[in-house]
Each structure stands twice: as C-alpha cells, then as structure tokens.
Amino acid sequence: MSPSVSPLAVTDLRFRYAKGGQELFDGLSHTFAPSALTALTGPSGRGKSTLLYVLGLLLTPSSGHVLVDGVNVADASDAERSRLRATRVGFVFQDSELDPARTIVDAVIEPGLYAGGRVVGLRGRAYELLEQFGLADRADHRPGQISGGQAQRVAVCRALLNDPAIVLADEPTGNLDRGNAERVLEALTSAAKDHAKTVVIATHDPFVLSYCDQRVEL
Amino acid sequence: MRLRALWREATASGWAAKVPTLLVALVVAAMCFVALTTVGTTAANEAQVQAKLEAAGARRLSVTDSRDQGFINTRTLSITAGLSSVETAVAIGLPRDVTNGRTGQGGERVAAWPVQGDLTKVFQLVRGRMPRPGEAVVSSTALRKLGLAEPVGYVATDSKEQYPIVGAFLAIAPFADLGESIILNAADQPQARELRVVIATIADVRPTQNSILTILAPADPQGVYIESPSGLADTAQELGGQLAGFGRSLLLLILGVGAFFVATVVLSDVLVRRRDLGRRRTLGITRSFLTALVTIRTIGPAATGALVGTVTALIVNVSTGTPIPTDFAQAVGVLAVITAAAAAIPPAWYAAQRDPVDVMRTP
Numbered sequence: 132m133s134p135s136v137s138p139l140a141v142t143d144l145r146f147r148y149a150k151g152g153q154e155l156f157d158g159l160s161h162t163f164a165p166s167a168l169t170a171l172t173g174p175s176g177r178g179k180s181t182l183l184y185v186l187g188l189l190l191t192p193s194s195g196h197v198l199v200d201g202v203n204v205a206d207a208s209d210a211e212r213s214r215l216r217a218t219r220v221g222f223v224f225q226d227s228e229l230d231p232a233r234t235i236v237d238a239v240i241e242p243g244l245y246a247g248g249r250v251v252g253l254r255g256r257a258y259e260l261l262e263q264f265g266l267a268d269r270a271d272h273r274p275g276q277i278s279g280g281q282a283q284r285v286a287v288c289r290a291l292l293n294d295p296a297i298v299l300a301d302e303p304t305g306n307l308d309r310g311n312a313e314r315v316l317e318a319l320t321s322a323a324k325d326h327a328k329t330v331v332i333a334t335h336d337p338f339v340l341s342y343c344d345q346r347v348e349l
Numbered sequence: 350m351r352l353r354a355l356w357r358e359a360t361a362s363g364w365a366a367k368v369p370t371l372l373v374a375l376v377v378a379a380m381c382f383v384a385l386t387t388v389g390t391t392a393a394n395e396a397q398v399q400a401k402l403e404a405a406g407a408r409r410l411s412v413t414d415s416r417d418q419g420f421i422n423t424r425t426l427s428i429t430a431g432l433s434s435v436e437t438a439v440a441i442g443l444p445r446d447v448t449n450g451r452t453g454q455g456g457e458r459v460a461a462w463p464v465q466g467d468l469t470k471v472f473q474l475v476r477g478r479m480p481r482p483g484e485a486v487v488s489s490t491a492l493r494k495l496g497l498a499e500p501v502g503y504v505a506t507d508s509k510e511q512y513p514i515v516g517a518f519l520a521i522a523p524f525a526d527l528g529e530s531i532i533l534n535a536a537d538q539p540q541a542r543e544l545r546v547v548i549a550t551i552a553d554v555r556p557t558q559n560s561i562l563t564i565l566a567p568a569d570p571q572g573v574y575i576e577s578p579s580g581l582a583d584t585a586q587e588l589g590g591q592l593a594g595f596g597r598s599l600l601l602l603i604l605g606v607g608a609f610f611v612a613t614v615v616l617s618d619v620l621v622r623r624r625d626l627g628r629r630r631t632l633g634i635t636r637s638f639l640t641a642l643v644t645i646r647t648i649g650p651a652a653t654g655a656l657v658g659t660v661t662a663l664i665v666n667v668s669t670g671t672p673i674p675t676d677f678a679q680a681v682g683v684l685a686v687i688t689a690a691a692a693a694i695p696p697a698w699y700a701a702q703r704d705p706v707d708v709m710r711t712p
Contacts, residue, residue: 184706189631210635217633224709228628232365244354245633289632 136201138219138296138329139163139186144195146178146185155181158195161347163329165296168320170340171333173349179333180301182349186331187220187299188212200296217246221290221328223300223319227282229274229289236261236270239289246293253292260288264318280311287318291326298322300332304339316342350638356645362625363646369618373611373647373689374654380607380685381658386665388600389673389681393666395592396674407578408436409523410546410558412565416572420565422540426465428564429546434553439466439524440541447504447531449495450511457494461485461504461512462527463535470547471524472532476500477516482537485512490529492517504531523547552586554578604684608692615647615693619700626700627708636701643697644690651689655682 140162146155155178163169163186171179184190185197188204189212196203199219204212216222221242229238236257243253261267264284269277277285283303290298300319304312320342323330332339340346363370401407414421421440430438442463448456464471468479472486477500480486487500495504500517512533520528523545535541544565548557558577567573619626629639659682666673 187631189704189706210637213630213633213635215633216631220633222631224628224631228624228709230365230625230628233361237361241629242632244358245350245629245635245638247350248354249351250354250357 137162137198138165138200139331140198140201141186141192142196142198144182144185144197145193146181146190147193148181154193156192156195156349159347159349160195163297163331164345165329166323166327167344168323168330168332168342169345169347170343171331171347171349172335172340175335177349179335179349182347183299183301183331183333186297187222188216213245217242218293219295219297221293221295221298223283223286223290223298223303225302225305227274227279227286229282229285231274234271234273235266235277235285238274239285239292242289243292248293256292257288260291261285264288264321278311280307280314283307283311283315284318287315287322291322291328294326296329298328298330300330302334302336303332304334304336309338312338350634355638355641359642359645360649362642363649366618366622366646369614370646370650372614374650374657376607376610376614377651377654377685377689378658378661379654380603380688381655381682382662382665384600384603384681384685385659385662385673385678388596388603389662389666389677390671391592391596391599392677393671393673395589395596398588398592408548408551408554409576409578410548410554410561411576412544412546412561413574413576414540414542414544414567414572415574416569417540417542418567418569418572419540420567421542421544423465423536425565426541426544429544429561430466432557432560434549434557434560435546436549437467437470437547439464439468439471439545440535441465441527441543441545442535442538442541444530445506445510447506447512449497450503450505452496453505454507456496459487459491459494459504459531461506461531461533463533463538463541464527465535465538465541468532468534470521471527472518472520475517475519477514480515480532480534482534483512484515485531485533486516486518487514487531488518488520488527488529491531548578551578600681600684604688607685608688611647611651611689611692612696615643616696616699619643619696623700623703623708627703627705630701630703630705631709639701640694640697643700644693647693647697648686648690651686654689655685658682658685 142160144156144159171182173179185192192205197205199215236254239257240253261270266284269281274282304315319330322328426438426440429435444460444462446458447461448454448458485504500514503511503513505511548554659678663678
C-alpha cells in the first residue's frame with residue numbers, strides 16, 4: 132500500500148436492499164482517514180449500520196466502489212471478501228458477541244484462526260492486547276463472568292488481533308452505561324491513535340460523537 | 350484456516366452444544382444397533398448358510414466309470430487336478446477285501462480302497478508314515494478289526510496279494526466314507542473306478558463339471574454316473590442373492606431414516622445457533638470452512654454413537670446366540686458415520702449461505 136492511499140474509501144456509493152426499495156447513500160464518496168475515528172451518523176433508517184456492513188464487505192453495493200487499500204473490492208468473490216474481513220477488517224458489534232462457551236482469550240483469537248494463524252502464536256498476541264486494555268486477569272474467564280463493558284473491550288481486542296487496517300464498530304456502546312462506554316471509546320481511540328487504525332463507528336449517540344474526529348452524515 | 354484449527358473449533362463448538370451433539374450420537378447409535386440386530390442377523394444367517402454350502406462335502410463332484418471304460422486314469426486325473434477351480438482330485442478304485450496277513454483267511458475282512466492322487470487331501474496321518482505305491486494305511490476301526498495294536502504288519506487278499514501297513518489315518522471330508530477302512534496307495538495302477546473332485550467354490554461347480562467331462566471324454570455316456578452338487582450350487586446362489594437383496598434394502602432404509610434424523614438435528618442446531626455462525630462469517634470464515642465446521646462437528650458424536658451402537662449390538666447378538674461377522678459390524682459402523690456426515694452437509698451448506706447481516710444487525 133502506498134503511504135498516500137487510504138485503507139478505506141467509497142466512491143459514488145449507492146445501495147438498495149431489494150428491487151423497488153429505498154435507495155441509500157445517494158452516491159456517497161468519502162475517504163476514511165487513518166489514525167482517526169469517523170462516525171457514521173444520521174437519523175434512524177438512513178443506513179448507518181448498512182453502510183458499516185457495506186464497508187465490512189458483508190453487503191454488496193448496488194453501484195459505486197468500495198476501496199480497500201486502494202483496490203475496489205465491491206464485486207470481489209465471497210472467498211476474497213472473507214479473506215479481507217479476516218485480515219484487513221476488525222468488527223465490534225453492539226452486543227460483544229463473544230462465544231459464551233469459550234474463554235476470553237479463545238474468543239479473542241477467533242479471527243486469527245480464520246486468517247490462518249496458529250493457536251499458540253495467536254494466544255500470545257491475544258494476551259498482549261488483553262494486557263494493554265486492562266483485561267489480562269480476565270483471560271481465562273468466560274464471557275458470562277465479566278461485565279458488559281469488559282466484554283466490549285474484549286471485542287475491541289478481538290477486532291485488533293490480526294492488526295487490521297480498518298476497525299468497524301456498530302453502536303459499540305449502545306448497551307453500556309456511561310462509565311463503561313467511556314472505557315470502550317477510549318479503547319477505540321487507542322486503536323486509532325496508538326495502533327494507526329481507521330476506525331469507523333455507526334452511532335447516533337452524541338456522547339460517542341464527541342470522541343470522533345470526523346463525521347459522515349447520512 | 351488451518352485444518353487443525355478447524356478441527357479444534359469443531360470439537361469445541363460440538364462440546365458447547367451438548368443437546369444436538371448427544372442427539373446425533375444417539376441417532377447414529379440407534380442406526381448401528383438396529384442395522385446390526387436386523388441386517389446383521391440376516392448377514393450372520395447368510396454367512397452360516399454359505400459356510401455350510403461351501404463346506405468341502407457340499408463341493409464334492411463324483412464321476413464313476415461303471416462299465417470300466419478306462420477314462421479315469423493317471424493322465425485324466427493329472428489334468429483334472431491341474432484345473433484352477435479344482436481343490437482336490439483323486440481316483441478311487443474298486444475296494445477289495447483283505448485280512449490281517451499274519452492271521453490269514455480266518456481273520457475279519459476289511460475293505461481296502463486303492464486311491465491315486467494327493468493322499469494328504471484324503472486323510473490325516475496319525476501314526477507311521479505316508480504310504481508308497483503298494484503300501485497301506487489303516488483307520489482305527491480297521492486296526493481293531495484286524496486285531497492289531499499298532500499299524501504294522503501287512504494285509505493280504507484272498508489271491509495272496511500283500512500290502513505292508515505303514516501307518517494309521519483319520520479320513521478328511523469328503524472322504525469320510527473311507528474312514529473305517531484301509532487305504533492303499535494305488536499310484537502304480539493305470540486306471541480307477543471313481544474320480545472324486547472337491548471344487549474350489551460352490552459357484553465353480555457347473556463350469557468345472559463341464560470341463561471335467563470334456564477331459565474324461567467317455568466313449569459310452571451310458572456307463573458314466575455323475576454325482577454333482579450343481580443343484581445345490583444353484584440353490585446357494587439364489588438363496589445368497591435373496592438374503593443379500595433383503596439385507597441391502599433393509600440397511601438402506603435404516604440408513605435413510607437415520608440420515609433424515611441427523612439432518613433434522615443439524616438443521617435445528619444451525620437455526621438455533623445462527624448468531625454463532627453469523628459471527629464467524631462476519632469475522633472472516635469462508636463458506637466452505639463454515640460448511641466443513643458444521644459437518645466435522647457432526648462426525649465426532651456420530652463416530653462415538655457408531656462405536657456405542659455397534660458394541661452394544663455385538664454384545665446383544667452374542668448373548669442371543671447369533672453372533673454378527675465382525676467385518677460386517679465394522680462396515681456398518683463406518684457406513685453410519687459417513688451417512689451422518691453426508692446428512693449434515695445440506696444443513697451446513699444452508700447455514701453457510703445465510704446472510705450474516707440478517708443475523709448480526711441489531712434492530
């Protein structure tokens with residue numbers, strides 16, 4: 132990747148769920164800045180989460196381009212999209228979505244397995260991240276044994292495991308109280324600033340918006 | 350994704366979902382148990398019937414030269430014995446009455462059968478040595494009748510022909526009819542009365558019989574008496590075919606019903622755990638690996654179920670006196686696991702095709 136190429140950009144983007152359905156994004160073009168938090172915001176129904184999933188290569192736009200590292204991947208095969216999701220994109224869901232049957236460290240290494248990593252190496256990386264986000268003592272706990280805020284920070288660790296260029300978060304603090312929300316947003320800010328990630332957050336929460344460097348209004 | 354990691358994930362995932370895992374194991378165990386206690390019993394009966402039909406006595410073909418035409422001779426015996434479908438071929442002459450040579454004509458008379466060919470296929474030597482041409486071996490019954498404590502001395506005919514006794518024997522099927530008499534090595538005699546053949550398998554009876562008659566080529570067919578198991582061979586094939594056909598149909602039915610239940614359990618499981626599978630897709634697992642993950646996590650409990658079902662059925666069948674052939678039991682176990690794995694593929698593929706956004710997005 133050339134230094135001048137952004138990890139994530141869209142051009143002339145349009146999306147429609149079904150024929151005859153409402154068209155979203157109205158030809159959106161935007162380059163998402165590295166080392167910054169960008170908020171996707173706007174009223175309900177304008178497609179904040181949909182845009183996040185288009186950026187995450189889970190939905191295919193009706194027209195326009197999604198550029199990852201400067202390459203249009205809007206029409207890539209499912210296998211190629213899966214590979215990119217595993218290696219270049221990290222996801223943080225509204226509910227942390229940790230496997231309840233696995234330990235925290237095993238939950239964190241999950242995307243690493245899909246990217247072809249070895250368990251031993253991945254665990255080392257997972258412990259580093261958990262340490263960095265103050266969760267090292269929870270590594271061998273189950274998701275049911277930690278708080279919602281801690282679970283969401285574990286989800287941030289999981290999103291960072293493969294050292295992706297892009298981190299996508301869908302209402303990551305939607306289910307948290309203010310204190311826990313602050314910690315999760317600090318974790319995402321750290322991901323952007325300290326780990327040089329392009330962080331994109333779908334939200335309409337003014338508190339979350341206060342942490343963001345850029346906004347894309349839908 | 351590495352195969353080892355895939356296997357690890359499948360195992361952990363299967364362990365986490367205990368109810369469907371247990372259900373798959375139970376269904377496969379039931380498949381194996383039912384198959385082995387029904388089809389297995391049929392297979393065991395079939396094997397017993399086949400074993401009886403394949404016994405040496407049942408594969409015996411006898412051609413008798415009732416008018417002494419001389420077509421049973423050293424040459425035809427040698428050619429017949431060389432046929433690939435022939436297990437044993439010997440020529441037997443007319444028996445002659447003999448008595449203990451030391452006691453003379455006053456002793457008890459015993460039948461002595463002149464036999465040509467491989468004598469090791471006719472009897473088992475229990476004492477002494479194998480007879481050379483012109484020598485005799487005696488059965489225990491004959492030994493008693495001759496008044497001998499040991500197989501030594503000689504026997505003689507009324508016409509003063511003498512045969513040294515060199516051993517004692519135990520007749521082997523299908524030569525048990527010679528078991529109470531004396532056998533003379535008749536390799537030096539040019540012709541015999543009966544050609545007795547043991548055919549390798551019951552299925553070879555008819556073509557071998559045709560070949561032997563061609564080799565013997567009797568000048569007068571009226572003087573040929575044939576005792577053949579060809580009717581038995583036909584019955585064996587028909588019976589074997591019927592039993593095998595019935596067993597196959599029943600086995601397919603059992604496997605089909607089992608496959609349906611396994612597919613239903615796996616489908617229910619992927620529907621219940623749609624968020625787990627949607628998360629995996631979002632985090633980057635490919636469709637093919639997700640299909641493999643769901644399929645592999647079915648194979649583990651299926652293998653356990655197959656082991657339990659097979660062992661239980663083997664114990665039950667042994668205790669009821671109808672032991673199942675072990676190779677058949679193993680084959681059913683393996684087939685049940687393969688069936689379960691195949692049944693898991695359609696629901697696994699369906700799970701892999703689902704749109705993860707539908708599952709993962711929060712309203």
